[in-house]
Amino acid sequence: MPAVRAGNRAPQKQKPHKENTKSLKRKRDQEDIQKLQNAVDENARNALLKNRANKTLQDPKSDDTTKFSTLPLSKPTASGLEASHFQNLTDVQARAIPLGLKGRDILGAAKTGSGKTLAFLVPVLEKLYRAQWTEYDGLGALIISPTRELAVQIFEVLRKIGRYHTFSAGLVIGGKSLREEAERLGRMNILVCTPGRMLQHLDQTAGFDVDNLQILVLDEADRIMDMGFQSAVDALVEHLPKSRQTMLFSATQSKKVSDLARLSLKDPEYVAVHEAAAAATPTTLTQHYLVTPLAEKMETLYGFIKANLKSKMIVFLSSGKQVRFVYESFRHLQPGIPLLHLHGRQKQVARLEITSRFAAAKYSCLFATDVVARGVDFPAVDWVVQMDCPEDTDTYIHRVGRTARYERNGKAVLFLDPSEEEGMVKRLEQRKVPIQKVNVREKKKQSVKNQIQDMCFKNPDLKYLGQKAFISYTRSVHLQKDKEIFDLKKLDLDAYAASLGLPGAPQIRFQKGEDVKKLKNAPRAGLSSDSESELEEEKKKRKKGEVRTKYDRMFERTNQDVLTSHYNKLIGDEGQAANNDDSDDQDFLSVKRVLEGDDLNEAEWSNGLAPGKKIITGLGGEEPFVVDSKRREKMLKSKKKMLKFKGKGDKVVFDDEGIAHHPYRIKGEEDFIRDGSAEAQRQKFVESEAVKVKEADISDKQLAKERRREKKEKRKAREAMENDEAMDSMPRLSGVNDDEDPLALMASLPIAGEGERGDSEASEEKRPKKKAKKWFQDDSEDEREKIKNRKGKGKIIEVGEAPDTLEDYEALAAGLLED
Numbered sequence: 135m136p137a138v139r140a141g142n143r144a145p146q147k148q149k150p151h152k153e154n155t156k157s158l159k160r161k162r163d164q165e166d167i168q169k170l171q172n173a174v175d176e177n178a179r180n181a182l183l184k185n186r187a188n189k190t191l192q193d194p195k196s197d198d199t200t201k202f203s204t205l206p207l208s209k210p211t212a213s214g215l216e217a218s219h220f221q222n223l224t225d226v227q228a229r230a231i232p233l234g235l236k237g238r239d240i241l242g243a244a245k246t247g248s249g250k251t252l253a254f255l256v257p258v259l260e261k262l263y264r265a266q267w268t269e270y271d272g273l274g275a276l277i278i279s280p281t282r283e284l285a286v287q288i289f290e291v292l293r294k295i296g297r298y299h300t301f302s303a304g305l306v307i308g309g310k311s312l313r314e315e316a317e318r319l320g321r322m323n324i325l326v327c328t329p330g331r332m333l334q335h336l337d338q339t340a341g342f343d344v345d346n347l348q349i350l351v352l353d354e355a356d357r358i359m360d361m362g363f364q365s366a367v368d369a370l371v372e373h374l375p376k377s378r379q380t381m382l383f384s385a386t387q388s389k390k391v392s393d394l395a396r397l398s399l400k401d402p403e404y405v406a407v408h409e410a411a412a413a414a415t416p417t418t419l420t421q422h423y424l425v426t427p428l429a430e431k432m433e434t435l436y437g438f439i440k441a442n443l444k445s446k447m448i449v450f451l452s453s454g455k456q457v458r459f460v461y462e463s464f465r466h467l468q469p470g471i472p473l474l475h476l477h478g479r480q481k482q483v484a485r486l487e488i489t490s491r492f493a494a495a496k497y498s499c500l501f502a503t504d505v506v507a508r509g510v511d512f513p514a515v516d517w518v519v520q521m522d523c524p525e526d527t528d529t530y531i532h533r534v535g536r537t538a539r540y541e542r543n544g545k546a547v548l549f550l551d552p553s554e555e556e557g558m559v560k561r562l563e564q565r566k567v568p569i570q571k572v573n574v575r576e577k578k579k580q581s582v583k584n585q586i587q588d589m590c591f592k593n594p595d596l597k598y599l600g601q602k603a604f605i606s607y608t609r610s611v612h613l614q615k616d617k618e619i620f621d622l623k624k625l626d627l628d629a630y631a632a633s634l635g636l637p638g639a640p641q642i643r644f645q646k647g648e649d650v651k652k653l654k655n656a657p658r659a660g661l662s663s664d665s666e667s668e669l670e671e672e673k674k675k676r677k678k679g680e681v682r683t684k685y686d687r688m689f690e691r692t693n694q695d696v697l698t699s700h701y702n703k704l705i706g707d708e709g710q711a712a713n714n715d716d717s718d719d720q721d722f723l724s725v726k727r728v729l730e731g732d733d734l735n736e737a738e739w740s741n742g743l744a745p746g747k748k749i750i751t752g753l754g755g756e757e758p759f760v761v762d763s764k765r766r767e768k769m770l771k772s773k774k775k776m777l778k779f780k781g782k783g784d785k786v787v788f789d790d791e792g793i794a795h796h797p798y799r800i801k802g803e804e805d806f807i808r809d810g811s812a813e814a815q816r817q818k819f820v821e822s823e824a825v826k827v828k829e830a831d832i833s834d835k836q837l838a839k840e841r842r843r844e845k846k847e848k849r850k851a852r853e854a855m856e857n858d859e860a861m862d863s864m865p866r867l868s869g870v871n872d873d874e875d876p877l878a879l880m881a882s883l884p885i886a887g888e889g890e891r892g893d894s895e896a897s898e899e900k901r902p903k904k905k906a907k908k909w910f911q912d913d914s915e916d917e918r919e920k921i922k923n924r925k926g927k928g929k930i931i932e933v934g935e936a937p938d939t940l941e942d943y944e945a946l947a948a949g950l951l952e953d
């Protein structure tokens with residue numbers, strides 16, 4: 135919805151002249167766009183020939199045709215690129231942009247850090263520009279990213295290069311209520327989103343129309359199209375119009391026919407820049423692997439970090455629990471470099487803050503899961519360390535791609551257990567990844583095992599994290615598909631547990647198959663000494679014929695309930711998430727917290743009852759609940775049906791202070807007589823209440839008086855400001871505040887899309903709004919002047935500080951690029 139510009143209203147008599155000028159300008163714009171279109175057609179023909187011939191482009195710096203200035207781009211895009219200091223095209227940009235501008239569907243594949251983001255953002259902006267897209271046309275472009283971090287980054291680049299355009303752009307990654315996001319969606323021309331959240335809006339947000347969509351982009355397309363996002367993406371695409379341009383980009387993009395069909399790509403052009411290259415990774419990247427047994431990984435990593443204190447590094451681990459444990463234990467060990475950690479279970483605000491802290495750091499070590507393995511462009515990362523072997527070569531390529539970006543040098547090192555070496559090295563060779571073996575210098579190794587064990591002994595929270603890390607690691611190895619690389623049986627789990635400071639390997643139980651039976655029938659070999667004595671005791675009791683459920687045993691264990699509270703305290707914000715993700719381990723933990731199908735089997739196994747019969751106690755009811763049939767087992771899962779075994783509750787009422795009382799408590803007869811006659815008691819009650827009312831009345835009046843005074847002061851201040859503004863709008867005298875911000879007036883204009891406003895609100899327009907600080911601090915005054923003088927309706931919303939919280943991004947999402 136257009137904004138009303140109070141200060142720009144032209145007098146009536148000038149109207150015909152202004153209309154003339156407008157129509158002239160419109161005609162000129164049409165002609166310019168037509169010229170641009172012709173140039174695009176011409177350029178695309180050449181690009182197509184080059185791409186088909188699959189010629190490697192010459193050195194970008196020496197070839198004039200690989201400059202952005204030679205591309206048929208609109209002025210706003212060209213200026214945006216120039217202001218963002220992008221001059222020379224990278225290979226993938228030189229090949230993909232001309233075809234993207236022409237409207238072709240594209241499958242783009244190029245090495246990590248080679249500039250794929252601009253390869254799709256430039257065509258997006260240009261397509262909408264040439265279609266003369268306005269706020270009335272609705273959503274024109276949708277850009278999908280697999281992670282929030284990457285979506286934020288794409289949005290940032292779009293914000294930079296699109297600064298002179300008149301589109302509105304938004305970021306849809308969750309974190310705010312659906313309703314808050316929904317209110318803004320309808321006003322957006324370009325959206326950057328994650329698949330799940332976008333689908334939620336398409337399904338639930340009334341009036342959110344995508345019928346006009348012109349262009350769909352999938353960044354890290356292979357990841358978005360894989361199993362994890364499959365159903366969300368398929369459902370999302372169902373909502374979109376078929377007649378649109380679609381572009382898919384990734385460093386590990388393939389021509390998978392099924393994907394093309396799912397996205398209904400039309401005659402897509404495969405732009406695979408590195409297909410002919412000798413390596414799948416950047417040439418500026420040095421890659422090594424070292425063989426270190428699982429049980430020595432902690433000390434190898436610690437030694438590595440100590441030897442590289444003056445660097446910026448990312449250490450990839452296989453799960454959030456691994457990340458938390460290594461981070462917490464190394465934090466205690468204090469290696470001498472700032473440590474950060476990042477995983478998907480952290481709250482969004484924390485994630486954004488950590489990514490921006492790491493981006494800004496000179497020396498830092500970030501422990502992370504694959505949540506930042508793809509696309510994220512941290513500046514100047516020296517090392518990528520893969521402490522846990524990646525699940526496949528694609529993941530390897532993306533992880534190491536966080537360093538050696540855009541012509542910079544970088545180094546990567548992969549830790550492999552001896553059992554993983556052969557399989558992984560073979561896979562990497564097949565994938566054209568040049569990697570060399572190095573040996574760990576024994577003297578560089580730092581034995582931290584004893585220190586970690588000591589810390590775990592003193593600090594049960596850390597021990598608990600260690601147990602979780604152990605379980606999640608073994609689980610991830612067990613679940614890996616590539617069994618040539620990952621074989622749990624070949625790992626020394628006891629030694630690994632000891633390296634995490636645990637007194638013994640936590641018991642693990644596999645989901646299905648023979649392992650379960652073996653484990654159940656065998657004595658508990660891997661248990662700690664505590665557990666062993668517990669088992670002995672258990673056996674004795676069973677002999678006596680005493681019925682003990684699994685839950686009796688669970689509560690007897692020392693480190694379950696007690697540690698949960700410590701653990702939650704330790705991880706603070708993540709407490710809730712940690713509770714949630716406990717469910718991940720349900721089928722892997724020997725001790726379960728939720729009474730479910732599998733539990734029943736184990737309870738049955740351990741309580742010595744006849745097969746198929748269990749007694750569940752501790753439900754609060756009088757009678758024990760005997761599970762002797764399928765029906766009763768089902769019943770156990772129904773809360774409603776179990777209510778009758780829980781006994782009746784007591785009814786209580788709460789007084790004003792929140793203290794609970796029995797509802798029918800009546801004073802005893804003796805007490806009543808002692809307090810005097812009924813009339814005297816009534817009188818006394820009325821008097822005491824009257825005193826209370828009087829006191830309350832005094833404070834209420836005082837409050838009301840203060841509020842009136844505040845209101846009056848505010849009104850006076852406003853009037854004074856209005857007078858000042860009237861003075862400001864008068865012609866300037868030289869020397870009067872000349873350096874005042876030229877955008878201040880525009881920033882104070884009402885926000886577009888707030889709905890039509892009546893006369894009664896017209897006076898609001900005059901009310902000066904808080905003066906916004908500048909967003910683009912690097913813009914020259916000339917550029918600001920250009921923006922100010924630009925014709926057209928719309929809004930500019932500015933955010934004072936650099937966006938590092940979700941709120942900042944939300945503010946941007948509401949106002950980016952809109953004019």
Ligand SMILES: Nc1ncnc2c1ncn2[C@@H]1O[C@H](COP(=O)(O)OP(=O)(O)OP(=O)(O)O)[C@@H](O)[C@H]1O
Nearest residue numbers: 222223224246247248249250251385509511535540
């Ligand atoms: N034409 C260019 N000139 C200078 N720098 C560029 C150019 N294009 C991209 N860059 C810079 O190169 C870096 C990598 O770009 P980008 O993130 O787009 O890479 P990518 O190919 O998407 O990587 P990934 O595969 O990891 O997602 C960024 O810091 C970006 O600013």
